[in-house]
Amino acid sequence: MPAIKMKLNGKAVSGEVEGRTLLVEFIREHRGLTGTHVGCDTSQCGACVVHVNGKAVKSCTTLAASCDGADITTVEGLAKGTDLHPMQAAFKEHHGLQCGYCTPGMIMAAIDIVKRNGKNLSEDVIRRELSGNICRCTGYHNIVKAVQAGAANM
Amino acid sequence: MSTSATGIGASVRRKEDDRFIQGKGRYTDDVTFPGQAHAYFLRSPHAHAKIKSINTAKAAKMPGVLAILTGDDVAKDKIGNLACAWTINFRDGRPMRGGVHPILAQGKVRYVGDQFAVVIAETKNQAKLAAAAVKVDFEILPHVVNTAKAIKSGVTIHDVAPDNHVFDWALGNEAETNDAIKNAHHITKMEIINTRVVPNAMEVRCANAMYDAASDHFTVYCNSQNPHVLRLVLSAFHGLAPENKIRVISPDMGGGFGSKIPIYGEEVVCTWAARKVGRPVKWTSERTEAFQSDAHGRDHVTTAELATDGSGMITGLRVRTTAAMGGYLSSFGPLIPTVLYAPLLSGQYAIPNIFLHVDGVYTNTTPTDAYRGAGRPEASYLIERIVETAARELKMDPAEFRRKNMVKSFPHQTPVFVAYDNGDYVASLDKALAMHDYKGFAARKAESAKHGKLRGVGFSAYIEACGLAPSNIVGQLGSAVGFWESAEIRVNPAGTVEVLTGSHSHGQGHETSFAQVVSERLGVDFKNVSVVHGDTDKVQFGMGTYGSRSAAVGITAIVKALDKIEAKGKRIAAALMEASVDDVVFNEGNFTVKGTDKKKTFGEIAFAAYVPHHFNPQEIEPGLKETAFFDPTNFVFPAGVHICEVEVDAETGHTDIVGYTAVDDFGTLINPMIVEGQVHGGVAQGIGQALTEGCVYDDDSGQLLTGSYMDYAMPRARVMPDIANFKLGFTNTPALSNPLGLKGCGEAGAIAATPAVINAITNAIGVRDLAMPATPLTVWTAMQGMKKAAE
Numbered sequence: 001m002p003a004i005k006m007k008l009n010g011k012a013v014s015g016e017v018e019g020r021t022l023l024v025e026f027i028r029e030h031r032g033l034t035g036t037h038v039g040c041d042t043s044q045c046g047a048c049v050v051h052v053n054g055k056a057v058k059s060c061t062t063l064a065a066s067c068d069g070a071d072i073t074t075v076e077g078l079a080k081g082t083d084l085h086p087m088q089a090a091f092k093e094h095h096g097l098q099c100g101y102c103t104p105g106m107i108m109a110a111i112d113i114v115k116r117n118g119k120n121l122s123e124d125v126i127r128r129e130l131s132g133n134i135c136r137c138t139g140y141h142n143i144v145k146a147v148q149a150g151a152a153n154m
Numbered sequence: 155m156s157t158s159a160t161g162i163g164a165s166v167r168r169k170e171d172d173r174f175i176q177g178k179g180r181y182t183d184d185v186t187f188p189g190q191a192h193a194y195f196l197r198s199p200h201a202h203a204k205i206k207s208i209n210t211a212k213a214a215k216m217p218g219v220l221a222i223l224t225g226d227d228v229a230k231d232k233i234g235n236l237a238c239a240w241t242i243n244f245r246d247g248r249p250m251r252g253g254v255h256p257i258l259a260q261g262k263v264r265y266v267g268d269q270f271a272v273v274i275a276e277t278k279n280q281a282k283l284a285a286a287a288v289k290v291d292f293e294i295l296p297h298v299v300n301t302a303k304a305i306k307s308g309v310t311i312h313d314v315a316p317d318n319h320v321f322d323w324a325l326g327n328e329a330e331t332n333d334a335i336k337n338a339h340h341i342t343k344m345e346i347i348n349t350r351v352v353p354n355a356m357e358v359r360c361a362n363a364m365y366d367a368a369s370d371h372f373t374v375y376c377n378s379q380n381p382h383v384l385r386l387v388l389s390a391f392h393g394l395a396p397e398n399k400i401r402v403i404s405p406d407m408g409g410g411f412g413s414k415i416p417i418y419g420e421e422v423v424c425t426w427a428a429r430k431v432g433r434p435v436k437w438t439s440e441r442t443e444a445f446q447s448d449a450h451g452r453d454h455v456t457t458a459e460l461a462t463d464g465s466g467m468i469t470g471l472r473v474r475t476t477a478a479m480g481g482y483l484s485s486f487g488p489l490i491p492t493v494l495y496a497p498l499l500s501g502q503y504a505i506p507n508i509f510l511h512v513d514g515v516y517t518n519t520t521p522t523d524a525y526r527g528a529g530r531p532e533a534s535y536l537i538e539r540i541v542e543t544a545a546r547e548l549k550m551d552p553a554e555f556r557r558k559n560m561v562k563s564f565p566h567q568t569p570v571f572v573a574y575d576n577g578d579y580v581a582s583l584d585k586a587l588a589m590h591d592y593k594g595f596a597a598r599k600a601e602s603a604k605h606g607k608l609r610g611v612g613f614s615a616y617i618e619a620c621g622l623a624p625s626n627i628v629g630q631l632g633s634a635v636g637f638w639e640s641a642e643i644r645v646n647p648a649g650t651v652e653v654l655t656g657s658h659s660h661g662q663g664h665e666t667s668f669a670q671v672v673s674e675r676l677g678v679d680f681k682n683v684s685v686v687h688g689d690t691d692k693v694q695f696g697m698g699t700y701g702s703r704s705a706a707v708g709i710t711a712i713v714k715a716l717d718k719i720e721a722k723g724k725r726i727a728a729a730l731m732e733a734s735v736d737d738v739v740f741n742e743g744n745f746t747v748k749g750t751d752k753k754k755t756f757g758e759i760a761f762a763a764y765v766p767h768h769f770n771p772q773e774i775e776p777g778l779k780e781t782a783f784f785d786p787t788n789f790v791f792p793a794g795v796h797i798c799e800v801e802v803d804a805e806t807g808h809t810d811i812v813g814y815t816a817v818d819d820f821g822t823l824i825n826p827m828i829v830e831g832q833v834h835g836g837v838a839q840g841i842g843q844a845l846t847e848g849c850v851y852d853d854d855s856g857q858l859l860t861g862s863y864m865d866y867a868m869p870r871a872r873v874m875p876d877i878a879n880f881k882l883g884f885t886n887t888p889a890l891s892n893p894l895g896l897k898g899c900g901e902a903g904a905i906a907a908t909p910a911v912i913n914a915i916t917n918a919i920g921v922r923d924l925a926m927p928a929t930p931l932t933v934w935t936a937m938q939g940m941k942k943a944a945e
Contacts, residue, residue, distance in 0.1 A: 037356075089175075093167060098835060104177045131870050138831060140871040
């Protein structure tokens with residue numbers, strides 16, 4: 001079994017994985033970080049989005065072994081102590097979540113959208129960029145508001 | 155009502171969000187027991203087949219395999235079958251023909267995805283690999299997946315129902331309705347298909363059961379909308395253990411939408427297997443399994459006739475519906491197209507004569523059950539499509555045709571059982587017309603035409619019956635269970651409060667809105683009120699959350715318990731302040747004595763209740779904890795008017811929703827922010843059914859063609875209208891059957907939106923009938939049909 005090392009939310013971690021082990025399985029089952037969710041297994045819904053070397057990646061279709069040496073951030077790694085990341089705070093302030101299941105993936109995707117498109121996001125850009133993330137609860141209305149507000153505060 | 159920052163009517167930011175936005179939610183799959191084993195189910199690849207043999211010899215020897223269990227093992231261990239909790243007998247008195255529904259199929263599989271065996275192994279992957287090595291010899295049988303063809307197909311799915319006819323059922327005044335149709339000035343007749351859809355909560359179903367031999371006790375984590383009912387069924391129907399030996403925990407839950415109401419075979423198997431194998435057994439569905447095995451929604455085939463007189467008044471509605479039950483009867487399957495459907499066929503209109511006849515049929519498809527709205531979206535879609543069409547045929551403005559026919563005085567007894575207690579439908583219509591700028595539509599349409607776009611507007615004046623509901627009524631209608639709700643208020647010595655509720659929150663924000671009600675009533679800081687739910691060891695029996703019942707029934711149970719807390723607090727306060735209890739007033743957290751300056755705070759009384767030094771414990775019991783069970787006298791009737799405006803691309807048939815206005819009467823709003831969120835989400839699901847979603851079975855093979863998000867189009871962010879063009883408004887006529895006047899808001903959007911969208915598209919492109927989902931291809935094809943007809 002391949003041995004892998006990576007930085008996970010700023011901490012060095014290592015482990016042995018099967019070749020088939022997915023990044024999300026490594027994060028959830030090996031490292032016990034259950035904030036990253038699986039919603040579809042086919043990279044369609046985005047509940048599993050994490051950052052790999054600063055880029056948004058769907059961890060349900062990424063092999064853990066391919067992330068050897070990578071720097072990974074999950075939703076658990078965003079807040080600094082009790083200080084929420086501006087995008088997290090915006091999701092709460094704008095009621096951008098209901099059941100909370102898609103939320104970690106939405107927040108991780110949203111931060112990536114800001115990185116690539118800047119802090120001044122139009123509604124059209126947000127809706128287009130969120131095409132890889134499914135929410136069944138909110139109708140996206142308040143998610144779009146939250147992403148716009150969170151972006152401005154980043 | 156309070157105007158305080160955290161009381162009733164305040165858009166308080168949600169308590170539960172703090173954990174969800176940080177990835178600290180605890181969902182069922184997040185729970186891992188020591189020694190955890192994993193289950194993988196074998197599911198039928200065929201729509202209908204005999205199981206001739208199952209050979210597990212090779213699979214059983216594979217690495218990590220702990221057990222392989224089949225339907226034969228279920229039978230040997232005498233594990234009871236899945237039960238249907240609602241009986242609909244035939245009109246002529248013959249009993250409903252419910253076929254046996256084992257937790258693992260025995261002898262025969264009846265739909266693609268029907269589970270017939272399970273592998274328990276050390277890891278998920280080991281279970282999955284072993285499952286692939288199980289050899290099954292199927293004899294493929296003829297199948298039927300088409301609802302309209304089920305009865306005459308010649309296929310027998312269950313021996314008890316050789317023609318697949320499960321029940322027929324009728325409601326309304328048949329003879330008078332037939333007369334009304336016969337004597338009509340105009341009849342609008344429509345064939346309406348309400349498409350099958352898949353609920354698709356983002357968190358898939360999951361169960362994790364642990365058996366402790368020392369205490370002979372099960373702990374079952376399962377994402378259920380009604381954990382107490384699951385415990386009852388595991389005990390009483392499946393015979394796994396007495397209720398006091400089972401704890402069901404339904405923790406944070408990633409949405410339900412009805413699909414987590416039924417009791418499914420998988421959680422029963424995990425519980426049974428945990429004892430049999432001696433290891434905790436977890437099963438987490440994959441998304442494709444969810445498409446195959448989560449109860450589906452809708453799937454009606456209907457013929458409807460609406461009669462009008464010469465002045466444009468509706469005189470009758472006759473409806474004939476065939477509703478698919480799927481391969482088995484799900485827990486509440488027969489309820490949905492009968493008792494939850496027919497009573498809403500009067501819509502918001504004073505229709506003197508209505509008659510519905512519905513046939514429930516088996517098909518080789520996934521069983522159907524509640525999906526957001528459950529029966530009421532089907533009724534609303536029917537009545538709002540046919541009313542809109544009638545208005546167009548009568549050359550009347552659809553808004554004015556509705557206004558003319560709306561119920562205007564209350565209470566209003568419909569011909570289909572229910573009596574509307576209170577409402578003001580015209581007020582919602584007027585407000586929606588104004589907010590939407592309906593008057594400006596013609597100018598907007600002309601502007602769109604300049605850009606090659608066909609603009610259309612559609613209405614939906616929906617009504618729903620919520621807050622399931624009076625037990626003595628539902629009992630008469632075939633329910634095997636009661637529909638009250640329970641609450642317990644525990645006031646701790648230092649004045650903090652725990653609220654234990656039988657309602658279950660899976661996105662609705664109960665931890666916040668319920669706390670608002672308690673905080674305001676007791677004058678206790680919002681932060682010091684905790685809401686506890688979803689654990690049968692903590693909460694007394696509860697009926698769970700569905701049918702928009704948590705406010706009207708769940709919160710009312712809390713209010714009833716608060717009444718008792720206040721009454722007892724007054725007795726203690728009277729003793730402490732040496733006053734008559736009749737002179738004690740409780741207001742904003744203070745007990746005072748009329749005509750004096752004597753005052754005790756709620757916190758002081760809470761403390762005194764547990765340190766009973768200043769009242770006589772022989773007269774007043776120490777402690778401050780009260781429970782209540784609330785069973786309402788009537789349903790509640792949320793209603794509203796939604797207006798949808800679309801632009802259809804004349805070249806491609808692509809539809810954009812360019813305006814959406816929703817005006818809803820939900821009675822009193824506890825937390826408007828949460829209520830608005832419910833409307834947004836409900837409307838998205840309604841739009842989803844109208845524009846993108848559709849569950850497709852192939853007639854020839856019986857295969858489910860839409861088994862993943864690559865084949866089943868979920869509505870995404872771009873499908874929804876822009877923020878500025880999605881407008882919400884409220885009217886408020888309080889419900890009369892509960893003290894706060896609550897009506898419920900969870901399903902309204904899903905009920906209202908679908909017909910509004912289809913009415914808008916048919917208006918835009920000038921067709922009468924249009925199938926859902928209105929994909930660009932469907933719309934484009936309809937437009938070509940129009941062009942052909944014109945040539």
